[in-house]
Amino acid sequence: MSSQLTRRDWLRASGLLTAGLGLSRFTPAKASVPNAPLISGFTNEFAFADDPFANMPKLRARLFANENPLGISASAKEAIIKATEIGNRYAWMEFGQLKSLIATDDGVKPANIMMAPGSSDILMAAADHFAKGGGTILTSTMTYDDLLQRAEKFGAKIKALPMTKEYKFDLNAIKASITPDVKLVYIVNPNNPTGTIIPTPELEAFIREVSPKVPVFIDEAYIDFYEPADRPKLGKLVAEGMNVILARTFSKIHGFAGLRLGYAIAQPDMLKILHAYTNGDFAVSITTLMAGIASYKDIEWQNHCRAENAKARAYTTKALADLGYEVIPSATNFILFPIRMKTKTFEGQMFGQGIGIQTRDFNGQPYCRVSVGTMDEMAIFMDGFKKVVG
Ligand SMILES: Cc1ncc(COP(=O)(O)O)c(C=O)c1O
Known part of the structure; x- marks a missing residue:
């Protein structure tokens, strides 16, 4: 059995924690996309005393859980x-x-x-x-x-x-x-x-x-x-x-x-x-x-969500390819691609900029899995990604 994490394990072990503990190179304040909406990663106002997520950064792009960024119909x-x-x-x-x-x-x-x-x-x-x-x-x-x-x-x-x-x-x-x-x-x-x-x-x-x-x-x-x-x-x-x-x-x-x-x-x-x-x-x-x-x-809403997802996915796939990254062709609302740095370092630096993603280590190769958000979120992702990879 692989050593991959369940969703719950991952939340505990991921950059959410490292970013929350201030281990990252970037902070949300330094992020350079102006007027980006603050998307609550976890709504801190409801955190209880020992909540491990209490110090999580607010996210500007919540791209770690393959959710629908457009909401419900x-x-x-x-x-x-x-x-x-x-x-x-x-x-x-x-x-x-x-x-x-x-x-x-x-x-x-x-x-x-x-x-x-x-x-x-x-x-x-x-x-x-x-x-x-x-x-x-x-x-x-x-x-x-x-x-x-x-x-x-x-x-x-x-x-x-x-x-x-x-x-x-x-x-x-x-x-x-x-x-x-x-x-x-x-x-x-x-x-x-x-x-x-x-x-x-x-x-x-x-x-x-x-x-x-x-x-x-x-x-x-x-x-x-x-x-x-x-x-x-x-x-x-x-x-x-x-x-x-x-x-x-x-x-x-x-x-x-x-x-x-x-x-x-x-x-x-x-x-x-x-x-x-x-x-x-x-x-x-x-x-x-x-x-x-x-x-x-509500077929119209489903068609709308599918079309918006395809648009934002195509934009991100191309932007990553333009930087020389080999994206695995995706039929879904997320994208996986090999990265060139350690997963934990990458996660910490992305979360530090308020960009939630996931990573995987597979056969010794680190990968980033980014959910497809709105076009604005994907622009934030690409901007943050470029900062991290130089
Ligand atoms: C492949 C797969 N199966 C099942 C699930 C569980 O989804 P839910 O319990 O929200 O229906 C997920 C959630 O991301 C998933 O990626």
Whole structure:
């Protein structure tokens, strides 16, 4: 298992702390982008006495968590206000409404869908279940670690195979490594942190071949950044009865990272198993659910967010390439690229300028992962980056 950090571990170990402790070369006051908006990294006014984040710098560009910088849609805001009137009621039919919208789009039945407060809940439930009694979870380095670390904690062995030289999951290598002790295959598509995608025909063929032997978990957290027509339609494989679990989230294009909404698409029997480890639907508040329904229907807002993301991503990719940096082509709302200095030094100096990013060390090579923010934030990022790398 790699030594990558979970999101929570990372927050503790990252430049947020070093910057907060004043170890960095730059301070926000020295930053040279005039009138840049102060974007609260963590709102210090709510910090409690021992809060490790209490001294964090305010961020001018919050680009470390792959959030939607444009916020939630006006329609979702309106739904939240309306939902206050029914906040005294448990949600019932509202789940049905959202599930039937999703089911129609994905060509599955509402019984194939389980809602959750973010897709993390689905990942954790799967980790708990598939780790039970040991066995191996097969995946690739480098990918999103939350499910893997949790499963390892609860007794699973993680076998993470090298990616292809294009930073993609090596499906042939995974297929060749399936042994009787493999209990789950975990694939992130598009992948975090590389931003890469697996061609849909390859992924489909892989699931058809592998899922009769081992369940295949496809984490589709960033799927909404594909143009709708290009999206892999893996729901049809669930409809055909295959043993595949799709995990989706509203945290990205819908901007619900704080509101918390996600869902799984899988066989009803599998959902029943996963439900034993989570409260599923009923962990979602009626407020979030009503906002989710409004946002799901708001295609215009989703198209707007996707287009703005693509614009800011193209700008940053080109600006980095112009400086001689080799950016891994990204299909998501973040970009990964190799850097030429130590990760901790880089993080500290970026956070010191009020620019939140993440880093990775992979095969001895340091990388920067920067989320795609607004154009203004990306200009701040590039300005700060140039200062750090000279
Ligand atoms: C690949 C991947 N899966 C799952 C998640 C969890 O998202 P959430 O719990 O906000 O739905 C994330 C969050 O960044 C992610 O990058």
